[in-house]
Amino acid sequence: MTVAILGVGVMGEALLSGLVQAGRQVSELLVTDRRPDRAAELTERYGVEVVTNATAVKRADTVVLVVKPQDMGSLLDEVADAARPGQLFVSLAAGITTSFIESRLPDGVAVVRVMPNTPALVDEGMAAISAGSHCDEAHLREAEELIRSTGKVLRVPEKQQDAVTAISGSGPAYVFYVVEAMIEAGVHMGLPRSTATELVVQTLVGSAKLLRDTGEHPTVLRERVTSPGGTTAAALRLLEEGRVRADFLAAMEAARDRSRALSSGEPV
Ligand SMILES: NC(=O)C1=CN([C@@H]2O[C@H](COP(=O)(O)OP(=O)(O)OC[C@H]3O[C@@H](n4cnc5c(N)ncnc54)[C@H](OP(=O)(O)O)[C@@H]3O)[C@@H](O)[C@H]2O)C=CC1
Numbered sequence: 001m002t003v004a005i006l007g008v009g010v011m012g013e014a015l016l017s018g019l020v021q022a023g024r025q026v027s028e029l030l031v032t033d034r035r036p037d038r039a040a041e042l043t044e045r046y047g048v049e050v051v052t053n054a055t056a057v058k059r060a061d062t063v064v065l066v067v068k069p070q071d072m073g074s075l076l077d078e079v080a081d082a083a084r085p086g087q088l089f090v091s092l093a094a095g096i097t098t099s100f101i102e103s104r105l106p107d108g109v110a111v112v113r114v115m116p117n118t119p120a121l122v123d124e125g126m127a128a129i130s131a132g133s134h135c136d137e138a139h140l141r142e143a144e145e146l147i148r149s150t151g152k153v154l155r156v157p158e159k160q161q162d163a164v165t166a167i168s169g170s171g172p173a174y175v176f177y178v179v180e181a182m183i184e185a186g187v188h189m190g191l192p193r194s195t196a197t198e199l200v201v202q203t204l205v206g207s208a209k210l211l212r213d214t215g216e217h218p219t220v221l222r223e224r225v226t227s228p229g230g231t232t233a234a235a236l237r238l239l240e241e242g243r244v245r246a247d248f249l250a251a252m253e254a255a256r257d258r259s260r261a262l263s264s265g266e267p268v
């Protein structure tokens with residue numbers, strides 16, 4: 001069972017490293033990238049064979065597309081002649097629909113759409129997958145198994161993928177943004193940057209574990225931190241006055257709308 005990864009940037013490498021760590025034979029993996037220096041780096045790091053896009057599609061049972069949404073049309077045009085019915089194509093691109101991919105490939109090629117995220121790099125990814133129209137249970141299981149090597153996988157109807165992209169696809173960036181702001185606040189209050197960073201990062205990891213391990217509602221966990229008339233209440237009051245919650249809603253709606261626009265090929 002040969003898997004080809006087309007486009008090995010940030011997400012493609014997260015998948016490649018997850019597959020290698022999960023015990024996939026490197027001899028059953030192929031990768032492509034358009035920069036020769038990047039290709040050489042991947043061979044050196046993983047011992048994986050780098051080939052052209054057309055060769056990868058000819059030789060693979062499963063083809064994983066991990067180029068930017070804007071590069072997807074030209075990549076599909078380049079490989080369409082090499083694709084054959086019965087093959088599975090898995091796309092990790094934001095906004096690109098299964099019907100867009102199906103329309104550019106021969107009839108009978110199965111397509112699965114995935115929205116992963118970068119914690120996949122440390123095997124803590126969250127991905128949602130959706131079936132295209134020529135896809136059966138075996139194809140979905142195959143895609144799930146691939147992606148599970150980088151973390152959790154959930155099945156969702158394709159119409160939910162733009163919202164998923166706004167939440168878990170882009171989500172790590174919102175978290176890092178809050179982390180940056182908290183570290184800066186610590187520095188403003190006179191803490192050494194290294195101290196502020198350690199405090200914030202461990203607070204984040206601990207809070208995430210508390211959420212996941214207890215399964216308690218975030219409101220309950222927040223209330224447990226908020227002593228009447230105390231420090232947390234003072235901070236949360238300011239966040240409410242600043243309409244931070246409403247801003248989060250508007251921001252994620254903007255991300256969802258951008259995902260929808262990418263599907264219609266709207267330029268940057
Ligand atoms: N980064 C993220 O957090 C997430 C990304 N995604 C999706 O993953 C996809 C990839 O994103 P990301 O990894 O961040 O992007 P990158 O730019 O890091 O990776 C894309 C890679 O594909 C290469 N490439 C482009 N065109 C071709 C081609 N025709 N043939 C072979 N290789 C090609 C690029 O080369 P070059 O460097 O020369 O351009 C680059 O190395 C996107 O569609 C994105 O929507 C999904 C969820 C999260």
Ligand SMILES: O=C(O)[C@@H]1CCC=N1
Pocket residue numbers: 094165169170
């Ligand atoms: O910003 C983006 O378009 C990609 C998709 C989700 C996360 N990064």
